[in-house]
Amino acid sequence: MTVTAAPPVARPPRPYQHYVYAYPHKTAYRELTHRPRLADVWAGESRQALSFYAHIPFCEVRCGFCNLFTRVGAPEGLTGRYLDALDRQATAVREALGDDPPARFANAAFGGGTPTFLEAAELARLCDIAERRMGVDLRAIPLSVEASPATATADRLAVLAERGATRLSLGVQSFVEAEARSAVRPQRRADVEAALARVREARIPVLNIDLIYGIDGQTAASWRSSLDAALAWRPEEIYLYPLYVRPLTGLGRHADPAVADRAWDEARLSRYREGRDHLLANGYTQASMRMFRRADAPEQGPDDYACQTDGMIGLGCGARSYTSSLHYSFDYAVGMREIRGIIDAYTAMEDFGGAVHGRAVDRDEARRRHLLQSLLQARGLAVADYRLRFGSAPHEDFPAELATLADRGWLADAGPEWLRLSPEGLAHSDAVGPGFFSPAVRAAMAAYDPR
Numbered sequence: 031m032t033v034t035a036a037p038p039v040a041r042p043p044r045p046y047q048h049y050v051y052a053y054p055h056k057t058a059y060r061e062l063t064h065r066p067r068l069a070d071v072w073a074g075e076s077r078q079a080l081s082f083y084a085h086i087p088f089c090e091v092r093c094g095f096c097n098l099f100t101r102v103g104a105p106e107g108l109t110g111r112y113l114d115a116l117d118r119q120a121t122a123v124r125e126a127l128g129d130d131p132p133a134r135f136a137n138a139a140f141g142g143g144t145p146t147f148l149e150a151a152e153l154a155r156l157c158d159i160a161e162r163r164m165g166v167d168l169r170a171i172p173l174s175v176e177a178s179p180a181t182a183t184a185d186r187l188a189v190l191a192e193r194g195a196t197r198l199s200l201g202v203q204s205f206v207e208a209e210a211r212s213a214v215r216p217q218r219r220a221d222v223e224a225a226l227a228r229v230r231e232a233r234i235p236v237l238n239i240d241l242i243y244g245i246d247g248q249t250a251a252s253w254r255s256s257l258d259a260a261l262a263w264r265p266e267e268i269y270l271y272p273l274y275v276r277p278l279t280g281l282g283r284h285a286d287p288a289v290a291d292r293a294w295d296e297a298r299l300s301r302y303r304e305g306r307d308h309l310l311a312n313g314y315t316q317a318s319m320r321m322f323r324r325a326d327a328p329e330q331g332p333d334d335y336a337c338q339t340d341g342m343i344g345l346g347c348g349a350r351s352y353t354s355s356l357h358y359s360f361d362y363a364v365g366m367r368e369i370r371g372i373i374d375a376y377t378a379m380e381d382f383g384g385a386v387h388g389r390a391v392d393r394d395e396a397r398r399r400h401l402l403q404s405l406l407q408a409r410g411l412a413v414a415d416y417r418l419r420f421g422s423a424p425h426e427d428f429p430a431e432l433a434t435l436a437d438r439g440w441l442a443d444a445g446p447e448w449l450r451l452s453p454e455g456l457a458h459s460d461a462v463g464p465g466f467f468s469p470a471v472r473a474a475m476a477a478y479d480p481r
Contacts, residue, residue, distance in 0.1 A: 050463030058474035068126035085346030120163035122382035146181035169194035179225035243301035244273035266327035347376035358388030410450030
């Protein structure tokens, strides 16, 4: 009798592949050789509910895990020259948008880098640029600002509170000093607690605390300690981020890819589940894999950059701008030398009337983007909304991808009107997202040369 070997059981994909907070990813952008004028790019686009984002690419220290577009410190006068360039860019963008009809903004954010690296007077100038040049009424819409404990000083917070900030996100990462050092984020817990006290004293309505799991040496007990330290401040939001080790980052320079194995994946999944369950048990609701909101906290607009209108104006050399058919920005890098060069080129730039780097977004990519930004939220995707926008159903457009999620148990039984991830699907969001990348975007990302 011939015995037929059972087919090998397919191993599930690794859970931490790519954080999809924007699609297509910036590594899929390329130089736009024809440099389209912004007036043409925005012609015919809706401008009634735009998002506004200002990027400040400076930090007092670069964390070991960070692959954001930012530089450490700033030579004398550089932040002033950067704001000068931001002002010139805002003037050009506002002129390109025109007044027929006038642009209206629904939400705003200052990110980076660390926006609060700027001095208090510089923060006030940043707000002036947003309001006077771009017409963003910061006191009338949600305004989110990122900060670090060292830069969350009373004078800076006072400016932000007075100018309308409704949310302050503090990058704590860990309340355990040994873990902070391991992540190349040296800080004393006393200084972190003092910064949190200053944020509360400033009476900014929403405090968010960022925490990271998967740090070398972190245990279930030390993770619980950080969670409880954060909960003691009753923040309106808590973000739980898995540690990634990316090329050209401080940790990445010393990482052996062969060591980044499934044991670490399982450790991170365990910490995620522990953190999720602990926050849910303490009065928080889950908005996405990363975001948890206190049940009685005020809403702050779209979660996790889930802007379905496509319209976003980004100012600064690391900011993206979105129209319905083009996503554009400036050049992108992670290495310090390249970042410094891009910032220097931006500060010397005079003509901001054209798009420099970007990627066209056709109908297929728009479908993928809408699905990703909805499905990766705990609420899920409303099938009727998708059909209204695209004239088809998600299962018609992505039958194989959705069948794979169902086979893995990553889709919830939400009825015919909703497409929603199961709890395990939500836990594997960073594997779900890349499964919907188009072949063209995958190829562009693979061809990108990290620098």
